[in-house]
Amino acid sequence: MATISRLSPAKINLTLRVGPTRPDGFHEIESLVTRAGLCDTVSATLRDDGQLSLACDDPAVPGDETNLALQAARRLREAAGVRDRGVDIALEKRIPTGSGLGGGSSNAAAVLMLLNELWQTGLAPAELATIGAEIGSDVPLFFRSPLCIVRGRGELVKDVPRTLAGWVVLVMPSLHSATRDVYAAWDRLESHPPRSSPEEILKQADSPATLMQHLFNDLEEPALRVSPRLSELSERLKELAKGAVRMTGSGSAFFRLFDSEAEASFFSGQVRAATGCRVWEGPLDARTSNPEPP
Numbered sequence: 671m672a673t674i675s676r677l678s679p680a681k682i683n684l685t686l687r688v689g690p691t692r693p694d695g696f697h698e699i700e701s702l703v704t705r706a707g708l709c710d711t712v713s714a715t716l717r718d719d720g721q722l723s724l725a726c727d728d729p730a731v732p733g734d735e736t737n738l739a740l741q742a743a744r745r746l747r748e749a750a751g752v753r754d755r756g757v758d759i760a761l762e763k764r765i766p767t768g769s770g771l772g773g774g775s776s777n778a779a780a781v782l783m784l785l786n787e788l789w790q791t792g793l794a795p796a797e798l799a800t801i802g803a804e805i806g807s808d809v810p811l812f813f814r815s816p817l818c819i820v821r822g823r824g825e826l827v828k829d830v831p832r833t834l835a836g837w838v839v840l841v842m843p844s845l846h847s848a849t850r851d852v853y854a855a856w857d858r859l860e861s862h863p864p865r866s867s868p869e870e871i872l873k874q875a876d877s878p879a880t881l882m883q884h885l886f887n888d889l890e891e892p893a894l895r896v897s898p899r900l901s902e903l904s905e906r907l908k909e910l911a912k913g914a915v916r917m918t919g920s921g922s923a924f925f926r927l928f929d930s931e932a933e934a935s936f937f938s939g940q941v942r943a944a945t946g947c948r949v950w951e952g953p954l955d956a957r958t959s960n961p962e963p964p
Contacts, residue, residue, distance in 0.1 A: 672715070672716045672788065673713055673714065673715040673716075674713070674714055674784055674787060674788055675711055675712065675713040675714070675784075676711075676712060676780050676783060676784060677709040677710070677711060677712075677780075678709055678710040678711065678712045678765075678773070678776040678777050678779070678780040679705040679706060679707070679708070679709045679776055679812070680705065680706045680708040680709065680765045680771040680772060680773060680776065680840070681703050681704070681705055681706070681771060681772040681775075681776065681808065681811060681812070681918075681919075682703065682704050682705070682706055682771070682838065682840075682918045682925055683701045683702070683703055683770070683887060683918045683919050684701075684702040684703065684704055684871075684881075684885050684916075685700075685701055685702040685865070685866075685868055685871055685885055685886055685887070686699065686700075686701045686886070686887045686888055686889060686919070687699065687700040687701070687865040687886075687888055688853075688856055688862070688888040688889060691857075692823065694823070696807065696823035697823070697853060697856075698821075698822065698823070699807075699820065699821065699822070699823065699824065700819070700820070700821050700865075700867070700868065701819070701820045701821075701868070702817075702818075702819055702830075702868035702871055702872070703811055703817070703818055703819070703820055704816060704817045704834060704954065705812075705816040705817075706771070706838060706840065706950075706952065706954075707952040707953055708764060708765055708771070708840060708950045708952065709764060709765070710761060710762060710763050710764050710765050710773060710776065710777060710780075711761075711762040711764075712739065712759065712760070712761055712762075712777055712780040712781060712784060713759070713760040713762075713784075714757050714758070714759055714760075714781065714784040714785060714788050715757065715758040715760070716755075716756070716757060716788055716789075717755075717756030717757055717758055718756065719756050720753070720754050720755065720756045721756045722740060722743050722744060722747075722756060722757055722759075723757075723758045723759065724737055724739060724740045724758075724759040724760075724761070725758070725759070725760050725761070726760070726761040726762075726763055727761070727762050727763060728761075728763040728767075730767060731761065731763055731767060737774070737777075738774045738775060738777060738778035738805055738806055738809070739759055739761060739774070739777040739778050739780075739781045740759065741778065741805050742777075742778040742779075742781040742782050742785075742801070742802065742805055742809075743757055743759060743781055743785055745801050745804060745805060746781075746782055746785050746786065746789070746791065746793075746798075746801060747785075747789075749793075749797075749801050750789065750791035750793060752789050752791060755785075755789045757785060757788065757789075759781060761777060766842050766844075766923070766948070767846065768845075768846030768847050768848070768921075768922060769842055769847070769918075769919075769921070769922055769923040770847060770917065770918040770919025770920050770921050770922065770923050771840070771842075771918060771919065771923050772808045772811075772812075772919065774806065775802075775805075775806045775807075775808035775809045775811075775812065776808075776812050778802060778805050778806060778809050779798075779802055779809050779810075779812035779813060780812075782798045782801060782802055782809075783798065786798055795813045796813070798813060799813040799814075799827075803824070803825040806824075807823050807824030807825070808824055809824075810824060810825050810827050811824065811827050813827075814827045814828075814829050815829040815830060815831065817829075817830040817832065817833070817834060818830055819868045819869075830868075830872070832872075834875060834878060834881070834954050835878075835954070836877070836878030836879075836927055836928060836929055836930075836953075836954040837878070837927070837928045837929070837930065837931050837933070837934035837951060837952065837953060837954055838878075838925055838926070838927055838928070838934070838951070838952065838953075838954045839925065839926050839928065839934050839937050839938045839941070839949060839950070839951045840923055840924070840925050840949065840950045840951070841903075841907060841915075841923065841924040841925070841941055841945070841947050841948075841949055842922070842923045842947060842948045842949070842950070843899075843900070843903055843922055843923075843945070843947045843948075844947075844948070845897060845899060845900055845903075845921075845922040846922065847893055847896070847897065847900065847920050847921030847922040848896070848920075849919075849920040851896050852889050852892050852893045852896055852920040852921065853889070853892075853920070854892075855892030855893070855895050855896050856888065856889060856891075856892040858892075859891070859892065862888065865886060865888070866884070871884050871885070877929050878927035878928060878929055878954060879927065879928060879929045881927060882913070882914050882916075882926060882927045883913075883914060885914070885916050885927075886916070887916055887917050887918070887919075889917070889919065889920045889921070890904075890916065890917040890921075893917060893920055893921040893922070897921070897922070900921060900922055903924070903945065903947070904917070904924065906944065906945060907924055907926075907941065907945075910937065910940045910941060910944060911926050911937060913926075914926070927954060931951075934951045935951060938950075938951045
């Protein structure tokens with residue numbers, strides 16, 4: 671049977687502004703998002719018996735209908751009217767779950783792209799993104815450019831036709847951050863500070879190090895309140911960086927941007943020695959490592 675694979679990249683929320691709750695129960699958001707070279711690998715093997723299955727090399731990742739990748743296969747089959755098609759999905763996980771790096775959503779997007787080809791459904795990327803929006807708020811962004819602006823509940827995505835040359839260090843503690851709890855903690859905050867738009871933030875992007883000083887995440891404070899251990903790690907990382915370190919999404923991963931590979935490598939070495947956390951470093955712009963959908 672035919673098997674095809676593709677990389678499934680992590681995302682980083684460089685900025686994240688949270689707005690009021692919408693009528694559908696989701697919060698309005700506005701976020702400047704980039705992809706990172708940290709990737710899962712998603713493979714799809716055609717089946718001729720109409721069955722859908724999922725296997726993962728990480729035993730902590732569910733293989734049932736709660737997995738967004740399996741949901742994506744089922745939704746595409748229904749939307750394209752090919753209910754007799756089957757597939758075996760295999761996930762090689764490198765992006766930790768509950769980290770705010772969008773691994774599950776990225777996997778779902780990759781499955782939609784793979785099965786669009788494998789099942790020859792002939793849907794355009796915009797149509798796949800619409801299906802993805804029904805699965806998860808972060809799925810549509812993986813059908814757009816590596817640097818983009820996300821609004822609405824995540825379904826409104828605007829490409830940013832530029833690159834951010836530099837390096838990023840991701841710090842991924844073995845702590846799971848529950849999105850629902852973090853948003854509930856945000857709702858309980860007494861005040862929410864005014865924020866600059868992504869377009870205004872990008873005007874500060876003459877270098878990654880300069881940009882770092884202007885980044886923010888409205889969910890960071892509530893996430894740190896929910897998890898004291900995460901709060902302790904945040905303070906330690908700021909001490910090591912001698913400057914700002916930001917959280918992505920609702921946590922638990924942190925990141926810092928650097929102008930050079932040497933600076934990134936030095937910081938990542940410090941973090942490994944001081945915290946024991948898993949650390950990844952690589953180019954900030956992931957265009958070369960993460961191909962766009964066909």
